[in-house]
Amino acid sequence: MTPQIQVALKNALRTGVILFVFALIGTAMLAFTHDRTEPVITRGQLAEKRALLSQVLPAALYDNDLLASQQSVAPDDLLGTRQASALWLARRGGVFSGVVMEAVAPDGYSGDIALLIGIDANGNVTGVRVTAHRETPGLGDYVDRAKSAWIDQFSGKSLTNPDSGHWKVAKDGGAFDARAGATITPRAVIKAVKSALDYFAQHRAAFAAPIRGQAPAWKETDA
């Protein structure tokens, strides 16, 4: 080996080792922080999810751990979903009392509007929240609960109240208000909530059935 190559090799090795040491320190820092923060973050996320669910389904309606009841359902046209979505089954005293479903309004002004819809066992909407959207700020975004209370008018509505001909904005002869100049967004949301109610009507029997692999709470099993 010529002396130049030896020097070059030595240099490369030296910089490599230094880079390695920095990578090691950085990784150690991240690992330490992650280790310290992860339980707190997970707890925070669960609390957040629980708070969101309780916004669409009153806590008085159930006594089971709603988060633990999460089920995955296949994509469905009525839910507007193209991928598997989640739903949560509420029970009180072991009896089916309501459901929270993820749904999508695919025909918003700028694409999908993600919704969380709560429905009680009798098929009445208990609450709706927009969880993600790209509607125009200041125009169509009033469907977001953080911007206005518009979305509250779904509470207590069902497939018979109003009847199916009136699940529209007032401008189209329906029962729901909408702001002038921004009717595409509310139309999409109203349609999605109506479809979710149709989905609920089709699947209510399955929701109310005892959870698979788990004995109903009112029937103790002898081991």
Add this chain to the structure above:
Amino acid sequence: MMTMNEFRSLFHNGLIKQNTGLVQLLGLCPLLAISNNIVNALSLGLATTLVMAASSGAVSGVRNFVPHEIRIPVFVLIIAALVTVIDLAMNAFVHPLYLVLGIFIPLITTNCIVLARADAFAAKNHPLHSVVDAIAMGLGLTLVLLILGAIRELAGQGTLFSGIDLVFGKAAKSFVLHVLPNYHGFLLAILPPGAFIALGLLIAANNWYKVRTVQRARTTVPVAA
């Protein structure tokens, strides 16, 4: 240690002469994305300042151990690790604030001004100077963000400080100033093109002011002589 003059010149440099938003034109991606109202703008500005101060201090502290050829990867590593640590810590310990700023924190990594200051200043200077320089640069960016946010919010929705309740809780809702009552909004100002137009006008105003100052100096010198 640091003299008052050095301190002042670093701040003059960061806030005016080398202002990242108006002169260096660095870090425009987050600048344009987040400046649609004052609260967002101020939050991103302060978060960026915090990250810059931390990363410049760290880079300056290790500057004598880093060979020239691999300084950029090492600096990127330091900045990315620091941003992630701050992101995780905020998520865990100041969660309400994180809900507001959360989206901006990873965005800060995309801000080339952080790396630019690390390489152009912190890699050659004492840690104390580097931290002061980073804070000055960060505040310069915050200032531009604040002006942009105010212009866009005022033109776009006729208010100032909307969304402040997200930072200070529900009680702060009354801080929102409805400067133009019954204003129907000017959507363009809130959408991304509004950011480009407003920033363009700001840069133009800044350049006009600079040119005018130079011309005045020129015209007054012969008279005095």
